[in-house]
Amino acid sequence: MHAVSIEASRPAEATAPSFAAVxxxxxxDVYGYLLYLTKDWALAEDLTxxxxxxxxxxxxxxxxRRGTARAWLLAIxxxxxxxxxxxxxxxxxxxxxxETRERRxxxxxxxxxxxxxxxGLRALTAGEREVVALRVVLELDGEETAxxxxxxxxxVSTRLHRALGKLExxxxxxxxxx
Amino acid sequence: MTPSxxxxxxxxxxxxxxxxxxxxxxxxxxxxxxAAAPWERFRLPVRRIAVVAAPAVLALAVVSAxxxxxxxxxxxxxxxxxxxxxxxxxxSVEKETLGATALDAPTGxxxxxxxxxxxxxxxxxxxxxxxxxxxDAVSRAAQDALDLTRRLGxxxxxxxxxxxxxxxxxxxxxxxxxxxxxxIAGLSGLGRIVSQRVTIDDLQASLDALERRQASVRxxxxxxxxxxxxxxxxxxxxxxxxxxxxxxxxxxxxxxxxVTATTAEARMSTIELTVVTPDAGAxxxxxxxxxxxxDEALNVLVWxxxxxxxxxxxxxxxxxxxxxxxxxxxxxxxREDERLLSA
Numbered sequence: 001m002h003a004v005s006i007e008a009s010r011p012a013e014a015t016a017p018s019f020a021a022v023x024x025x026x027x028x029d030v031y032g033y034l035l036y037l038t039k040d041w042a043l044a045e046d047l048t049x050x051x052x053x054x055x056x057x058x059x060x061x062x063x064x065r066r067g068t069a070r071a072w073l074l075a076i077x078x079x080x081x082x083x084x085x086x087x088x089x090x091x092x093x094x095x096x097x098x099e100t101r102e103r104r105x106x107x108x109x110x111x112x113x114x115x116x117x118x119x120g121l122r123a124l125t126a127g128e129r130e131v132v133a134l135r136v137v138l139e140l141d142g143e144e145t146a147x148x149x150x151x152x153x154x155x156v157s158t159r160l161h162r163a164l165g166k167l168e169x170x171x172x173x174x175x176x177x178x
Numbered sequence: 179m180t181p182s183x184x185x186x187x188x189x190x191x192x193x194x195x196x197x198x199x200x201x202x203x204x205x206x207x208x209x210x211x212x213a214a215a216p217w218e219r220f221r222l223p224v225r226r227i228a229v230v231a232a233p234a235v236l237a238l239a240v241v242s243a244x245x246x247x248x249x250x251x252x253x254x255x256x257x258x259x260x261x262x263x264x265x266x267x268x269x270s271v272e273k274e275t276l277g278a279t280a281l282d283a284p285t286g287x288x289x290x291x292x293x294x295x296x297x298x299x300x301x302x303x304x305x306x307x308x309x310x311x312x313x314d315a316v317s318r319a320a321q322d323a324l325d326l327t328r329r330l331g332x333x334x335x336x337x338x339x340x341x342x343x344x345x346x347x348x349x350x351x352x353x354x355x356x357x358x359x360x361x362i363a364g365l366s367g368l369g370r371i372v373s374q375r376v377t378i379d380d381l382q383a384s385l386d387a388l389e390r391r392q393a394s395v396r397x398x399x400x401x402x403x404x405x406x407x408x409x410x411x412x413x414x415x416x417x418x419x420x421x422x423x424x425x426x427x428x429x430x431x432x433x434x435x436x437v438t439a440t441t442a443e444a445r446m447s448t449i450e451l452t453v454v455t456p457d458a459g460a461x462x463x464x465x466x467x468x469x470x471x472x473d474e475a476l477n478v479l480v481w482x483x484x485x486x487x488x489x490x491x492x493x494x495x496x497x498x499x500x501x502x503x504x505x506x507x508x509x510x511x512x513r514e515d516e517r518l519l520s521a
Contacts, residue, residue: 019208020205020208020209023204023205023207023208024205024208027196027200027201027204028193028194028195028196030196031194031195031196031200032193032194032195035194036194037519041197044194045196045197045199045200048196048200048204049200049203049204049207052204052207052208053207056207056208056210082515082518082519085518085519085521086514086518089518109192109194110192110193110194110195111192111195112188112191112192113188113189113192114188117185117188117189125519125520125521126518126519126520126521127516127519127520130519132189136186136189136190137189137190137193137194138193139190150512164185164186167185168182168185171185
């Protein structure tokens, strides 16, 4: 893995990392988050690409004093995903063909996950998967997650607890001995 | 329900990894040369401008208020003005002194007022306020003023003396014009001069006009008398001349009265004297230039504040509507996001 730096990407911040370095470091995080959110690897890839294009255009505006690059990128990723959800919702309403929608093959949330856990994750809502991705998989703290989602830390904690509870319940049903 | 550590561990151990194709695509994006859009190059640093502009506007408001206050404070300094003389209006010379301190000066040297010009008919009037130490001094000063007036050949027009805590005396006296300076100097010596105002109206032009008209009327009367003495006049013509003669004689009487009144006016001057004590507070000491400047500056600042407040009142409903629309749109968007994410 090597970093590709862009010359003079942020002249005012001599010590700040280049966009290429940040992208290289945080690509998996952004992709993982979007995969959890959309449960569709192809869509997650598209949205990841779009996220980095948007981020590249706005890189001059990024201020490290106001938050980490990861939080900044994840906020852009969330915005891109919500835009897509909105557009998709409109399209479905307009064409009224939600039932006849083409079904893609189910995506895996990551290598090594048990089928039961995969099923459990798929059964969660996008909001629940989102909080699992941020708090558990990407290990963001409660405050950072709350800022990103625009809700209170308590709400984040509640949502995470509910999502993990559902997963536990699902796993227990698959394996009653556990 | 506490999530099992195994579940957490499994989720963390299986973090999704971006496919190689996606990684290559993102690298390509990051490597692309980025040309700044034209509007980005001319983007105004709004926050920096606001940080500089806000104190600058405030400073400008204060400085302008100070400048206006300074310029206006000078307008009420000691003033003396001469009105432009005209054919009909009498010339007027006015001199005012505020807050003069002549308490210990010899009586004869106190007069700073313009005196009447000898040989010309002039109406001289003066307003004088002096401050004495207490109620007893007010009575003494009033009595001294009356004595001085009589000594100078004048008389009292009106007089009012109040004793007690709010002790004060006001009187109007008339003294011969030739002794007005002496009178003012003497009255000023009764206490500390708080204010002094001497007004001189030149009546000579009016008097000259009256006398010229008087001579002309006399000549006309003499001519008519001479014609009426002729026996060859027609009755109608005689009647017209007699009517005219009567009118001219009436006018001559009026002119004589006018000349007499003007001469009398020019002979005696009028002095209004007010005697106060410091406790009475009847006359506040004149504010200093600095105090007047600050006062005027404060007035300007108050007006600036009023204008800003008026603008705020006008713009506040619009701003509130805008804020409400923005908050509503934000709330709607958040709810829509929640709905989308609950699927």
